[in-house]
Every structure is written in structure tokens, then in C-alpha cells.
Amino acid sequence: MSKVGIHTINISPKIGTDFIGYHRPTGIQNVDESIFATAFVFQLGEKKSVIISVDNIGMLVEDTMVMREIISEKILVDVKDIMILFTHTHSGPATASNKEIIQSYKTVLIQQVVQAAICANERVEPCQAGWSVTYGQIGVNRREKTPHGKVIMGTNFEGIVDNRIGVLALKHETSENLLGVIVFCTAHPNVLKGDSTRLSADYPGKTRNILESTLGCPVIIVQCAAGNVNARWRGTEEDHNKMAFTLSGHVLTIVPELEYQPISLLHMNSQTIQMMLMQNPKDKDIDEMADYAEKLWGVNTKAWKQKMLDFQERGRDQLSLDLEIQLLQLNEGSFSGIPMEPFSETALTIKEELQTELAFFGGYTNGYIGYLPTTEEYPYGGYEVEINPVVYGPLTGLWMPPVPETADRIVHEVIKLYKK
Numbered sequence: 001m002s003k004v005g006i007h008t009i010n011i012s013p014k015i016g017t018d019f020i021g022y023h024r025p026t027g028i029q030n031v032d033e034s035i036f037a038t039a040f041v042f043q044l045g046e047k048k049s050v051i052i053s054v055d056n057i058g059m060l061v062e063d064t065m066v067m068r069e070i071i072s073e074k075i076l077v078d079v080k081d082i083m084i085l086f087t088h089t090h091s092g093p094a095t096a097s098n099k100e101i102i103q104s105y106k107t108v109l110i111q112q113v114v115q116a117a118i119c120a121n122e123r124v125e126p127c128q129a130g131w132s133v134t135y136g137q138i139g140v141n142r143r144e145k146t147p148h149g150k151v152i153m154g155t156n157f158e159g160i161v162d163n164r165i166g167v168l169a170l171k172h173e174t175s176e177n178l179l180g181v182i183v184f185c186t187a188h189p190n191v192l193k194g195d196s197t198r199l200s201a202d203y204p205g206k207t208r209n210i211l212e213s214t215l216g217c218p219v220i221i222v223q224c225a226a227g228n229v230n231a232r233w234r235g236t237e238e239d240h241n242k243m244a245f246t247l248s249g250h251v252l253t254i255v256p257e258l259e260y261q262p263i264s265l266l267h268m269n270s271q272t273i274q275m276m277l278m279q280n281p282k283d284k285d286i287d288e289m290a291d292y293a294e295k296l297w298g299v300n301t302k303a304w305k306q307k308m309l310d311f312q313e314r315g316r317d318q319l320s321l322d323l324e325i326q327l328l329q330l331n332e333g334s335f336s337g338i339p340m341e342p343f344s345e346t347a348l349t350i351k352e353e354l355q356t357e358l359a360f361f362g363g364y365t366n367g368y369i370g371y372l373p374t375t376e377e378y379p380y381g382g383y384e385v386e387i388n389p390v391v392y393g394p395l396t397g398l399w400m401p402p403v404p405e406t407a408d409r410i411v412h413e414v415i416k417l418y419k420k
Helices: 061-075 100-122 202-215 237-257 284-297 302-313 344-354 375-380 383-396 406-419
Strands: 002-010 036-044 047-054 082-086 125-135 139-141 143-145 151-153 164-172 178-185 219-223 229-231 266-276 320-330 333-337 340-342 359-362 370-372
Touching: 002 100, 002 178, 036 100, 036 266, 047 061, 047 100, 047 219, 047 266, 047 320, 061 082, 061 100, 082 219, 125 237, 143 375, 164 237, 178 202, 178 237, 202 219, 202 237, 219 359, 266 406, 284 302, 284 383, 302 383, 320 406, 333 406, 340 344, 344 359, 344 406, 370 383, 370 406, 375 383
Parallel strands: 047 082, 178 219, 333 359, 340 370
Antiparallel strands: 002 036, 002 125, 036 047, 125 164, 139 229, 143 151, 164 178, 266 320, 320 333
């Protein structure tokens, strides 16, 4: 028998907690708009798989693994069967800092996410599942090419975007009552910019509110490959509403037409690969990269520069990182993810390789490391290719960009997971 259990918990922090996503001068000033974590526990016979959505830009991989390991112990599910997704809101609380208020919040957050999984596991009930997909323009490619052959972060209306909007709905086996809905879409949750001081799950949160009040069940929004895709409308409350109304409108047009069937295929698996990074810079190249990041983003790059010099003294010319790739298959649909920000082209390649519109791929899965550009984008440079490691490397450990062929390798590894 196929079952699902769902539980949502409020994970809002205290006023004053630092933001993550923009370098704001002040912490969170308004918590009227709560943020949440929601756990889905799927069961087919004795097999269980867990998906948890957390309103955060993305926690460190090691912190996310702590949550997965505790959940594994509490509900007796293998770690590889637990997938933690982050909505990637740019107006959420920081979790990677030595500040007491942030460390305290992170401790409570881990407990809350674990509790959501435990409660969902205790509430499993018979269900059927229905998949569908539509198309809608909620995102815009942000890698704008300049006359000099380089890229700036702007607006590229000709750029590629994965415009699919997918829906996985669960209803009770013997009634018409919806139990939960999972929405898959592609656009950065950065509608609210750095001048906002309020806590927010951004457009995924507002979309969720609309759908939950209309459908009468918990909803989570899964972010797909949005590494090079901004929200289509940004900056104002009107833009916030446009994003939420547009996305929820597309979802509500296809939910009534869903066809449901018992869960007959439930499979979650993962594998870890060694991801090679580009050669470390030396001497004046270190200064040039740091100066460029400071000029564009106004950040202190002292820690990154010192680390590069340390690597140089120790003769470490090239680094690598372990990268987990995880896949969930449920009936005819699937989602695979990595703890990075992949470009839309990678998701579309996977869809084409598997020849199904219901094969979704994204980032923000089991933590956050940095960006995963496609091979073709490396010559153009820009923030996602060159600068992100300088800005966030001291936090995430991604000191240099992945080697250019990494995205192609990820596609290959995802296909292998499907074939298993």
C-alpha cells in the first residue's frame, strides 16, 4: 500500500538575526511573514523516502548532513533516502556564522526540521499520486552579454530558461481530499532585494499561501536549476504579487485535471563524486580576482586571499570537493538535485536525455556550495562563473569554480542513477 505523511512547522527566527542572500547592514526587523519547514514521508510497503523543504537560501552541507543523520536515526530511514531542499529565499535567516544569535537559531532549526520529519512519519495515510506539467514564464535569464564578450548580471531575454512548472499532488486513497502538493519551478527567489528588512520566503512563500488556502493542504515549492535565472519581476510588493499570482495560477489550472494512481515506484538513491576545481590563481591573479569581487560586491575578500596564498605556499595548485547527487523517482516523475546552483541548460539536457517532461533537476539540495555553470558559459565569466567562490568560498569551501566540464559530468551521473 502506498502512503504519505506530511507535517509543517514554523521556523521563524528572532528579530535581529542576520539575513543571508544580500549583504544587508541590518538584521531581520520584521517577522510578521513567517517561514516554514515541511516534511513529506512517502511509503511503499516497507520502503520510505523523505523530502523536506526548508525556507532558507541553503545551509552548509555539513549542517544539512547533521539533520539527515538525526532523522535517519529517529525514523529508521537510510540517509540516502532523505532529501532536504531549500527554497533559496534571499530574505531568510543566516545559519553559517559564529554569532551567538545565529548559532542558537541553527540549533533550534535543526531540532525543528527533525521534528517535522518525525511527525510526518507518524501521520502516514493511504494515498494516490498524480503528476502533470505546464509552462509559464516566471523567470528570466540574468547573464547579460556585453559588447566586450563578457557577462554582467542583468537581463537576457534571449537567454535559456527552463519554463516548466511541474506538479506532484497526493490525495487520500478513498476520498477526493488533497493531502499535499509539490510544485517544481525555476526562478531565483530574489524578488525582495537588499533594501527589504523583513523576513520572507519570497515568492515561494506567497505562492504557497495562495495554494494552501485554495487547495486546503500543505504545499512546498521546489527550486529547480535557477543558477542563471532571476525572478521575472523584482523589487516591489507588486512584483512579489505578480510572481505569486502567476505561478499559483499555472498550478491551479492543472490540478483539477490530474489523474491519480497508487504509488507503484518509489526509489531514492544518491552517489558522491569528486568534483575537481579550476587551478588556483597565483600572485597578481589573486589580487585581481579579489579586487574585482570587492569592486562589484562590496565584500571583504581578505579571508579568500589569505587562503589562496596558503595553498600556494603548500604547493596545492588544484583542489577538489565531494559532491552528492541525489535522485527521487516516484511513479512516472522524478527530481534529481545537487547542493549547488546549476544553470537551466543542464536541467533541460537531462530532460532531453531521459525523454520526459517529468524529469526535473535542480540545486539547493542537501546544502549549498556554489554555482555550477555550463561549459559554454566559462569564456564569458561573470559572477556565477568567476566571483561567487571569492565571495562565499570562505563559508562553503568552494575556493575556486568547478572545472568547465563538471556540468556535463553531472548530467552523465544523473542518467546513471536513473539506470540503476
